[in-house]
Amino acid sequence: MQPRNAATAQCSHRGRPAGWPALHNERVDTRRDVAVVLSGGGINGVLLELGFLKRLRESPLWPRIGCIFGTSAGAVTGTSAALDRLDELERFLFSLRPEDTFRPQRLWRTPLLGLNDYTLPQTIAERLGDPTELAGDATPSLPVIQHAARFVEKSDGVRMDWVLLLQPTSPLRTAHDIRAAIERAGKKNCTAVVSVTEAGHSHPYLMRRIEGDLLLPFRDDQPEARRVQDFEPKAYLVNGAIYLTRRDILLEEGSLYGDVVAPYVMPRERSVDVDTEEDLLLAESLLRRRSDGATGRAS
Numbered sequence: 147m148q149p150r151n152a153a154t155a156q157c158s159h160r161g162r163p164a165g166w167p168a169l170h171n172e173r174v175d176t177r178r179d180v181a182v183v184l185s186g187g188g189i190n191g192v193l194l195e196l197g198f199l200k201r202l203r204e205s206p207l208w209p210r211i212g213c214i215f216g217t218s219a220g221a222v223t224g225t226s227a228a229l230d231r232l233d234e235l236e237r238f239l240f241s242l243r244p245e246d247t248f249r250p251q252r253l254w255r256t257p258l259l260g261l262n263d264y265t266l267p268q269t270i271a272e273r274l275g276d277p278t279e280l281a282g283d284a285t286p287s288l289p290v291i292q293h294a295a296r297f298v299e300k301s302d303g304v305r306m307d308w309v310l311l312l313q314p315t316s317p318l319r320t321a322h323d324i325r326a327a328i329e330r331a332g333k334k335n336c337t338a339v340v341s342v343t344e345a346g347h348s349h350p351y352l353m354r355r356i357e358g359d360l361l362l363p364f365r366d367d368q369p370e371a372r373r374v375q376d377f378e379p380k381a382y383l384v385n386g387a388i389y390l391t392r393r394d395i396l397l398e399e400g401s402l403y404g405d406v407v408a409p410y411v412m413p414r415e416r417s418v419d420v421d422t423e424e425d426l427l428l429a430e431s432l433l434r435r436r437s438d439g440a441t442g443r444a445s
Contacts, residue, residue, distance in 0.1 A: 178212025182227075184220025189247050189266055191219030196236060199227045242269065287311070292397060306393045311402070316387035317429050318416040318436075327388045327410045337395045337404025341388035343417035345381035347374055382409065385417035 182202070184195050202208055216224030226235040246269040270276070275297070280290050295309050308331060312319070323341065331339045352374070353364035388410060395404040418429045 180210040181213040184216035186218030195223040311389040315420040319387040334408040336406045336408040339390040342382040386419045
């Protein structure tokens with residue numbers, strides 16, 4: 147789950163809603179050295195964790211939370227905390243009637259199924275929707291983002307101008323990167339701002355294909371390989387850290403890009419996209435080095 151203050155702005159309303167990063171020279175406390183781990187537990191778990199998170203929100207530890215991990219009920223309360231919507235979750239829970247959570251079983255079913263039927267999942271599906279088609283392992287990101295944007299617009303009664311996607315597989319992205327991408331969108335007449343990094347040794351000129359036992363250029367017009375520093379034009383990789391897309395492009399054209407995409411160039415050390423165990427180890431090493439550097443500067 148994304149850190150609470152590292153861009154709680156998953157979707158942007160008109161202007162800058164509360165929780166969006168500062169756009170100018172405001173000082174931002176980047177210390178995020180607290181993690182919260184939440185377990186399951188059904189409706190009782192949700193109620194218990196809601197109370198815990200509300201008390202935690204009143205403590206000095208709240209601004210220092212960098213990660214929230216949750217399973218089952220913990221995922222519900224953790225997501226609400228990350229989006230600063232604990233009060234909304236509380237109102238929803240207090241609106242539930244007993245039969246919305248547990249419904250008495252018919253007498254003939256009690257020997258096998260117990261006295262009560264757990265009906266909360268059905269209640270949530272009726273009130274909030276149940277997009278089961280989005281729950282698969284192979285579901286692409288685009289329909290999930292579209293669903294989230296439409297849900298926020300309907301539930302909050304707003305119409306967004308931009309939607310910001312921050313994938314958790316880019317843990318080295320910083321608040322500075324997010325602010326800079328938002329500023330770039332405001333200065334450019336573009337349909338999207340997408341983060342990239344220099345391709346380096348992944349430059350297309352170095353790509354080859356194998357046919358039989360032969361190594362051949364990937365394209366027929368591909369020049370012979372030479373020093374990466376000499377390749378022109380420079381090539382850039384989409385690093386997956388930031389997708390800032392105009393609402394109409396996302397919802398009406400079904401794209402994260404559109405026709406006029408402004409790049410936001412990030413250095414390679416902040417462009418690790420965690421897809422393998424090796425990527426995770428590299429990200430952990432870089433984060434540790436960043437933390438050690440911040441500690442050294444503070445002392």
